[in-house]
Amino acid sequence: MLLDTQENINSGYSYQTNHSHNKEAKNAGQIEVIKRSGTSAPLDVTKIRKVVDWACNGKEVNSIALESGLKTRLRHGITTREIQDNLINCALELCDLDQPDWRYVAGRLHIWSLWKETLVHRGYNYGNYAQTVQSFVEQGKYDERILTYSTTELEEAGSWINADWDLDYDYAGAVLLTSRYLLPQELPQEAFLTCALLLAMVESPDSRLYYARKFYEAIASRRISLATPILANLRIPNGSLTSCFIVSIDDNLESIFREITNTARISKNGGGVGVNVSRIRATGSSVMGKKNASGGVIPWIKLLNDTAIAVNQGGRRAGAVTVGLDIWHLDVPEFLEMQTENGDQRRKAYDVFPQLVIADEFMRRVENKQEWTLVDPFEVQNELGIDLAPLWGVEFEKAYSIIEANLETKIKLYKKVNARELFKEIMRAQVETGMPYLAFKDAINKANPNKHDGYIPGVNLCTESFSNVTPNKYAHCCNLVSLNLANLEDSDIESVCTLAVRILDNTIDITIPPFEDAKNHNDRYRTIGVGAMGLADWLAKRELRYNNLSEISDLFENIGYHCTQASMLLSKERGAYPAFEGSDWSKGLLIGSKPVTWFEENASQPIRWQKLAIDIQKYGIRNSHITAIAPNTSSSLVQGCTASVLPVYSRFFYDKWAKGTVPIAPPYVQDKYWFYQENKTLHQDQVVSAIATIQQWIDTGISMELLFNLNQGVYFADEPERSLKAKDIFDTLMMSWEKGCKAVYYVRIVQRDSFKEECTACAN
Template sequence: MNVLNRSNIESQIDIKEIRKALKWACDGFEDINYLEIESQVNSIYHDKITTKEIQKSLIDISLNLTSIEMPKWRIVAARLLIWELYKEIQHQRKNDFFGYGNYYEFVKNSVERGFYDSKIMKIYTKEELETAGTFINPKYDLDFDYAGANMMINRYIIFDEDKPFEMPQELFLTVSLFIASVEKKENRLNLAKQVYNSIAGRKISLATPILINLRKNSGNLSSCFVTAIDDSLDSIFYNINSIAQISKNGGGVGVNLSRIRAKGSSIKKTPNASGGVVPWIKIINDTAVAVNQLGKRAGAVTPAIDIWHLDVEDFLDLQTENGDQRKKAYDIFPQLVVSDLFLKRVEKNEDWTLFDPHEVKTKTKIDLSILWGDKFEKAYINLEKNSELKLTKKISSKGFMKKIMKTMIETGMPYLFFKDRVNELNPNKHDGMVGSGNLCQESFSNFRPTEIKNISLNGDKIVQESKSGLIHTCNLVSLNLANIDNDDILKSSAKLAVRILDNTIDLTFSPIEESNLHNNIYRTIGVGAMGLADYLALKKSPYEKSQHIIDEIFEKIAYNVLEGSLELAKERGKYQKFDGSEWSKGILFGKDEKWFIENSDFSDKWVELIKDIKKYGIRNGQLIAIAPNTSSALIQGCTPSVLPIYSKFYIDKNSKGTVPICPPYIKENFWFYKENKNMDPKNVVKIISGIQKWVDQGISMELLFNLNLDIKAKDIYDTIMTAWKTGCKTIYYTRTIQKNGNISEKNECVSCAN
């Protein structure tokens, strides 16, 4: 194609520029020739075509060339997109150079225009910011594939109205400087450099609220919140306001409603006055829609209810297609809190009794919502014998289990939260209990409702008295196992992840005081993982046969994360509620010293760690949580979380076009990326349960049932029971592949996407 023979001189200049971009985008790929693209674009040229239009065509052609055999074309497309970003930035800043420039001047301009928090100019000197500018490595921009580059530009970098203002490495470096800002002055730049190279080099992935908000003037940095509502009108609306504030600031919310009286319960001794939990859930649903997350999308809330609650049948129907539409709530994510006793009765095909929490508490002084384990079973069985209780209902446990399964297949939910397992392994059970999980079912710790007492007039002020509750609050990062290929990198990355999150606690300020109190008391963090399927593919190990390899790496992660928190405790002090915790007794992840001696390949290290933890404590009350991180895995260029891949290659179609998605090492390791849809779900569950024994919080475990494989109800039942019996704490979405090939979908939470 002789495009340079065209008579229009301006077009010739454009074509030279385009050819330059093509060479840059294909640089380093010996098996890719940029002329393959150029040969396809002759038909699009016309007299009035712009360089930008040509650039878009080149990107589209690169995406169309992407295949399992030639996956690098998606990286070429990403580089062409980054090139276009560079050109726009050059034009916006009126630079006479291409790419990254004077970082100090950029930061100064960003502060003056209100895009960056002015604290950065007060914390760091001009000389320090100039030194920091030398950390920027533009080559990191070349590592994006198209899906990652597109998401980075459209979701994370700052825009000035409709024009990009910031470049990816400026984002990463500035966030790193803020993370390091709480360190001692002599350590700040060194830590900032470590953080920058870890996040820009795609070894550590920051959660969305951190990456979006940290450099800005205000904003929440925490991903996960869980609260509880007491059985009063004041508490209900107090918490609805809390949910709105958290959603406004980009957090996903879990809210436990098990204390609220059931439909038909009395109000002020008036029988049959209560409408139950469903009307309040509808208000929560509408609040989530009305108060969006950072202007990006509707808020995300998971209401939870215990399986003994009298309204649980209506709760299960919240999103089904049939029934009274006035009782539906389609924008929330229902969560069912399941006790061991219920599942034992399902196995024995025994009856299950539903109770009104208000009547139980009024007549017996028992609050079932705070009980678990043996105490729950004893209280529950006694309540079944109590003839004074009138608002009860006996149902078939097995019949109700069938309804749960049917609803999961039909709607993808409810999530299942195995309450007894969670609390049995709760390291802070000396200070409370865990009633339900967060939006993605991987993060949870002690929480309790604020008790609203009196509202009175004091002069010209209205004073509200209350006893503060706690809202579970957690910040998240993930280790990208696809890019961590030896124990030294794993150790340094895990410890750095702990320091990043502990620093983030000191930098964030939640809009809810109960959340700030939780941060102060527990300093809960959630170090997670992604790219496990890639890690296994590189080791030529099929997912289903990799239990030993997986167990080994997650034991190392657990050890290094704990050691990192121990080192911080020595430096900064232990968390407030350490004394009396399981950690303080030398019980780590539910295992004592004897267990490690008998079962670990490096038991000597564990024994020494237990000794040091008893002596010095740890900085963080809970430490590990594995989020779904579907979105941030695109930025990281790896497979999400710890589940097997859904598909080796697929086209993601959305309003902005079609994007090819495939794992990073697919060409060389095709046969070692086995797809989830072709696996027995029980085998996947067993792998996740193996990881769970090294995770003190939870794992966002999705169940996937391929209905083309003759899946029966018993298979679904066996999978759920396997999850419970093998020690999983939660079940996140249930997805199905229909016989038409479509997979069931549900939007994910931006914040908990990590």
């Protein structure tokens, strides 16, 4: 057990003394401390020692080292806050690969400071949750819907708070939690509990406290991680909870400016948005009958770019917009150049994130070094009556062959390129900038359960969430949580998956989408995304590696099954999503629109899948899309685990923050470090194989970053002079398509001759 926390908080570092005593102390040469209340008192070193011992308790560190480091920094007139900051800095300076636990000591000291500040401002810490709620509602901090609960219910909920969970954070997690997610004078467990109560308020009156407690315990113990918009915005009035949006633009001014406005609304509320511009006519196309009048997609992308800058998420950060363009569009070459320094600066867009939406036919031509034809969608529509944008698979291939058969006769505006050379240009841009993202359109749409009701034009900002989008009607939107695999045992999977699906389904009913098309989509498809983080931790704890594909498959089969079953059970309780009839789900197809026979051949427990298919046909399913694995780079720091399902960059590194560098170390590095496969030296073919294995059980997408180390001998132990070549990167990207991955997120490069022990690969 830790030393008594409340005693430390109430006492601080100094005696309670009067001013005359302080004056005498100063004259006697004693060091005076300025307390948070503004009063002063002589320094009491024993109380510093007590706080240090409390912070170091249970960790593999020597508390004397922290004490001795602090003594050189004490001076007359020092504030208690400065003492606290000095202790934290000392702990961070002591942290290294051999003593990573110092980051937990720094985290506890940061939380201690938060507790002390809260005590000064509020007069109490934990212990009166109902009063805190009432006060925060009156101040406009909390959404008044929390008062759906009576004072008696709030008092009961307050009794669930476990303050010890505040002490589980390392420094990076503690700082991110307090700076990004907590409101002024709010404590962590109050934030988690309030979120849980609000998430449960749509439950029946006799069960909402039951579910609120389940939600709270799963969130506060870091088994379920709420996505940033939910954790940051759920408690505040009119907060937007949705993480992911996709809109699609038609080829007319009304649609263009409508979706730019919707993009601004999304950005204002802190969401990320994908904007598909494939329908917009190409450069040199005709406008109002005038030939060669169109400026193509780039000017409109530039407007989206400037919108992202202007509507900057309430001043927190610039808006986040990914712009998608199909690989057949005539403007693809300029699209690839729009973030380079050379060329006309009026046709540059440096603040959007480009994505290319790629057809299987293009990839086959890349493979075979064949020609590829870039065309203008407006001319194709006018001359041949073909709307290319919604087509994929066989339908696209048929339409494309018709287009190529009519070059020069009906299609005048086109350009022939070598498919492989174009792919090399894509790779060159990725090596230089990390982008464009790649969205494999056929794989995405083959797995779409709602083919009867539309198509998926591209991917969201982080490439993991997508569903049907119809211009001026439906805009994809999705709420996310992640399972923290580092903190889960195999026996926990079923219950935690069930809670996660229920949390997200409830979120749909309490969120207020920022525009009508998003609300229409929410109502029709009820799209959610249960993801995962901490796979590297899960593997290390079991002494497994990323090439243990069978064990990885079994884990995600369980996650996929239990999440899908949970949505079916919710449908039985609450009803199916409105577009269910005619969907692949309704036809007995399961995850990825695969037939039951696939599960009979590939699942470790096929009988349960057979029954699930029958149950879904009988009872429906509540959510059209259920699982999606986000990058969760920042939230994984709060969760104390590795990000997403990717290997950790390094066993120990310093992340660069605004206030300096912060030590980052995976939590199981001490006991299982030899099983930690560092991404900076792991061949990315293993990553692609693992992601492809996981993708079989995830019905939406996975944010797959690829990290290529160009230094000599990294991947080739027998050839120390050999380094990675462009052909190796090409083969890995081709492999990601061939194995059925749905998208490639960032491509990261560790540069030759600049190898450093620091993270250069963090998204978000």
